[in-house]
Amino acid sequence: MLICDFDLQDQCGDVLMFLAEPNPEEEFAEFSDVYYGVYSIVEHIIEENDAVPGRPRLTYFEDERILLVEKFGSMHEAPFCHLQSIFSSFLYGSHLRDCSVDTSVSRVLGLMSASAIPDLLITMNVMTEDDWIHEVLVIGECAFAQDTNSVLRKIKYEIASHPEVLMVIMIVIDEHHAQYRSPGRMSEAWQILRRETSTLSRSSFHSLRGATAxxxxxxxxxxxxxxxHLESVRFHVWVRGDEAINVDVDNELLARGTLFPNQEMGAVDAMIDKGMVMMRDHLAAVCQKVAPGSDISALRDSSVTFRPEWNRLLRDLMRAVDDTAYDRYRSWCDSPP
Incomplete structure (x- = not known):
């Protein structure tokens, strides 16, 4: 199929306009009938251009020619910043550091494949005499201000690309209103805040909240x-069995939990702990395979315990809510009246 240059330009323009134009009501978009070249060009522009706000996440389904675009936001970052610190401490501990296998933890910079950027990615890389082994151990995705089904579709795509993945974590953050709306014209907020000659600073904006707890x-x-206004924060954790993870199946390999408004995370804690044990055992097996004469007993017998600080994450989410509110206000101020 021949692709005209103006088709690419139009599609690239639509995606970049979505990313560049201030619109607090649209933090996620799905573009249909998109050529792969559009995804490639937009990804390159984001990498090279500091003018694009934050670090948007792009997912391209080549078979369906669908491009998903998620804007950068503090709400996406908070949960996986917390988990990243835990996984990093685990993976870079003394026993794993002595192993000949290289592991890495990232959130937004590492491309898991040619067409997806996950919120959290743990990979394993090892050089053998005959080959270079690259495996994905953990994938993490956060759904905020978007349909959960689109995130599940992204996860399915990522698993299909890397069926060896040992654990998948999906965090769903919902607001009381499914679709955020900016202040209407001539509303109380419009009349008060549009009178300002310049955008309020973060501290000035939040000072208008009054004495609310x-x-x-x-x-x-x-x-x-x-x-x-946050409604809930829910976790879904899958671990691999004999076959690749199937997020459509509800069985003993899936755990669900609620962090907010009520903290019920016991099943999630246990499943993430299980996933970390699987990582340890897999890395030990790979180390033994790469260096058959090496002593992996310390790694194989090392203790693994998932110790989250959920109350700390709740505090981080409170800051993320503050950031989200102010970012929406600032985008609204920057948009045409």
């Missing part, structure tokens, strides 16, 4: 408008 359960209301 700071809590995740309380909405952020400024000038009569709700800028962000």
């Amino acid at each position: 700071r809590s995740l359960k309380e909405p952020i209301v400024v000038a009569g408008h709700t800028w962000c």
